[in-house]
Amino acid sequence: MKFSKFGQKFTQPTGISQLMDDLGDALKSNQPVNMLGGGNPAKIDAVNELFLQTYRELGNDNDTGEANSTSIISMANYSNPQGDAAFIEALVSFFNRHYDWNLSAENIALTNGSQNAFFYLFNLFGGAFNVDDNQSVDKSILLPLTPEYIGYSDVHVEGQHFAAVLPHIDEVTHDGEDGFFKYRVDFEALENLPALKEGRIGAICCSRPTNPTGNVLTDEEMARLAEIAKRYEIPLIIDNAYGMPFPNIIYSDAHLNWDHNTILCFSLSKIGLPGMRTGIIVADSEVIEAVSAMNAVVNLAPTRFGAAIATPLVEDDRIKQLSDDVIKPFYQQQAKTAVKLLKEALGDYPLVIHKPEGAIFLWLWFKDLPISTSELYETLKEKGTLIVPSEYFFPGVDISDYKHAHECIRMSIAADEDTLTKGITVIGEVVRGIYDEAK
Template sequence: MKFSKFGQKFTQPTGISQLMDDLGDALKSDQPVNMLGGGNPAKIDAVNELFLETYKALGNDNDTGEANSSAIISMANYSNPQGDAGFIDALVGFFNRHYDWNLTSENIALTNGSQNAFFYLFNLFGGAFTNEQNQSVDKSILLPLTPEYIGYSDVHVEGKHFAAVLPHIDEVTHEGEEGFFKYRVDFEALENLPALKEGRIGAICCSRPTNPTGNVLTDDEMAHLAEIAKRYEIPLIIDNAYGMPFPNIIYSDAQLSWDNNTILCFSLSKIGLPGMRTGIIVADAKVIEAVSAMNAVVNLAPTRFGAAIATPLVNDDRIKQLADNEIKPFYQKQATLAVKLLKDALGDYPLMIHKPEGAIFLWLWFKDLPISTLELYERLKEKGTLIVPSEYFFPGVDVSDYQHAHECIRMSIAADEQTLTDGIRVIGEVVRELYDSAK
């Protein structure tokens, strides 16, 4: 059986497919596995209890107690391709209430998860274009700070259309301790990028907080990126899967901004509903119209189950209270614990930790590691511990001669305390042995 070029692209091995396959195999394994590799959110009791309470309330009319609520009725029907109208109206009210953006329902569309959203957006703004002279131009998505999210890498229908800029790396302290570093945007390299100057960039995109590193671009960095995007008349796409206002896993001082040249992407996954596959796009009405048209072709309409659960929580701000009072403090505590465990396990070895500023991961840099972290990944997997190696997080960059891209790992901190403790113990044992053997 032969597949088209389209089929061959999506059936070849990729970083994201390997990650998801390994996670699935681990869940089916009869042996214990320290799951420190995936992006699944933590199981937080207060979060699960609120979702269960909301779910139970869906089936009953508030007045009669009969199973004929509007939420149940809505789930028995398709929405229009833009998404569930009640949830969109709730989001419009929420964002205008908290940010005064003056949105209307024409500024929001829903998708089946944020991965679905980026498939749409990257193919809308990256790929083959026709310029004013009727000439064909291939445009790329500019990633201003790599490493970046593993799931971006393979979503283009044709080829891999990324341009990316490597970071400045600054050694910093964290809570008064040494042994940390932070990535910053190299704006000089970015603004001198030939693809940008020559009109071969279709959009700028960044995640905030960044997956995989937990880095939070500063407000000044975001303002600079927004100015560059406007100057070149291209949109700035911001991935808020871990950011404000929900799940708000962000510890540094930061503001969330929007205008007609900005595309904000949100998700219900990291507040604890990854199985609902509900993504949210806030953008200019023209972008929302295009996304809705793509929804109609690809999905008919977005799923309504996540919208049914989230609508009452958005209407009365419980979703923000949940993020601020339960989710954010949980991960901040997890990050503190993980840092302590890592320093105990590898305190005398060349470990650097990216300053924890948000998201549900730590990004670990093993300077001058005797093997690549792709090989380290295999050794850890053999010992029942899953992480993700750094090579997969540099779309748009040839990392063959960039040693740093082969010396880092992404480690989830969403696991329970025992799994985190056991997994870091294994990482420490294997990494210490590698350095000791190389002496």
Template sequence: MVMMGGGNPGHIPQVQERFSEILHELAIDQAAVRRLVGIYDPPQGEKQFISALTDMLNQEYGWGLKPENIALTNGSQAAFFMLFNMFGGDYGDGSRKHILLPMAPEYIGYADAGIAPELFKAVRPDITFTDAHEFKYRVDFDAVEVTAETGAICVSRPTNPTGNVVTDEELARLEVLARAHDVPLIVDGAYGTPFPSLLFVDATPHWNEQIVLCLSLSKLGLPAARTGIVIAAEPIIEALASVNAIMNLATGSFGAMVAEPLVRSGEILSLSRDVVCPFYKGKMERAVSEFSAAMGEHCRWYVHKPEGAMFLWLWFPGLPVSSLELYQRLKARGVLVVSGHYFFPGLPDDGWRHRNECLRVTYSQDDEQVAKGLRIIADEVKTIWAEAGH
């Protein structure tokens, strides 16, 4: 089976080598081992990592952070579960608030995170064509509506599944909206800036107290360590730490301690920029090139402009079968992808055909396997059109 459905990051030997070195140093330092295994961190997270990250971000970007602005969670997913249910859902006074996703498609992992039903309200994007077989979603600000029932606005940047990067201008407009309605703007930077930087276009690292910036060590190469990072105003961090104490007692120390030397020295930024980013950019370019060659001009097809993350978002306008059926046919041929229709949490059922015309294809794994999978996708799409008499 060619695995192009999952979200596991790629294997970058140079990055793993650094983690091996650090692990080795930790293993021979008894005081470090004691912290690594034997002492509960506070619910806000490992202090030395938070301190190092505070210093590094202030030095690089002048954000004026204090350690009280940063909390660690057992992975980003756990952070979003807590944040969404803190800002959205039942407020206990009879009122209920939603999380506004200003641009669908959006991350599938949000879909089930609501304790209360119907937690999300999503908005259809504008579609612009950027090349013969390339398009880009843009926020349709005419359709974005923040109301008294909006608890927070959330956008992933780069976006999983599309590889879209919300522009600096779009982000600024979302922030203006958030500020005007006194709700936080949650920016999911799991693939983004300042690290791990799976970004192939410019995107300015940005934070202030209106923003809840969620980062992760997973795509740097530490998915198994489960370390999410939340940067926000102090009252939000304080509340998050309290929720974390109730749900998890404490966050694991491992990811924080393995990454701390890289944060303290700033190496996490150079590693992201000079190693991680080029690794994925190369994979993206080879994948696009392979798929373009395989598709040719037989039918309508588009790739979302691949600006970041590690997915190609393929769009087959007018395809005679749904993306779910395409997924099933591809699975039968040994290629695992994800049907695009899952990535529209909170978008009302509006008969929009586009929702059922897209696939998310992960290109983080072995190049030859990725190329093989993409050729099979192209072949299957052409077969479907041929079966329909085109």
């Protein structure tokens, strides 16, 4: 059977498809697998209990105990293409209450997950643009700091449209200990990027905290990126899947800002509802109109189930309390535990860890690793431990001569302590063996 160019693009092997396939195979396996590779959030009892309570309340009126017909009717009908109106109104009130952004319902649209949102946004602002009737220009999405999220790489309908800037790498301490580093934006390289100067950038995008590294761009870095975006009359897209205000997995001092040149993307996945596939876009009304039109074509309308669960939690701020008091502290402790286990497992071997500042991963750098981390991935997979190799996280960069891009792995810290311990033990044994054999 022959597919179109569109079909061929989306059926060829990709990093994200390999990751999801391997995760699915691991879940079906009869053998135990140390799941340190995916982006699934942790199973936190307090989180699950609140969602279960809210779910039960959808079916019953709290005052009478009878069926809650409003909730049932809501989920039994399509929303409009912009998304569930009650949830959007709750979000408008929430953001205005906490950030004083002066939003209206025209500034928010829902999508079927944030991956769906980035498919829309990257195709809206990356690709062929008509300059006039006889000329077009190809514009890219500028990633000001790589490595970046694996799921961005292949969302363009045709080709890949990315320009990216490699980071400054600074050695830092963490909790008074050495053995850590931090990525920072190389603004000199960014501002001298030919594509930016020549008008071939359609938008700037960054995740905060960054998936895969847990890096949190500073407020100063974010302000400078916002200024550059305004100067070149392009939007700044910020992926807040792990950020403020929910799930708020950020440990550094950071603030969230929005204006009409900024597009903020949120998700219900990392608060513990990944199966609900509910993404949130906050943007200028022109962007929201475009996203709503794309929703109508691609999905008819976004799913309403996640919105129904989340609406009461947003209305009374329980979603923020849950994020601040339960989810963030949980992952902060997970990071401390994982760092301790890694240092014990690798000892004096050349491991450097990106400073844990947020998200649900650790980014591990094995300096001068004798093999690529793609090869390391295959070895670890054979031994029942899943991680993600670094080569997939550099869209827009030719990494053939960039050694660092072949020496890192992303490791999830969302697993329970037993799985973390077993998985890190395997990583330590395999990596030590690789270094020892190369001596």
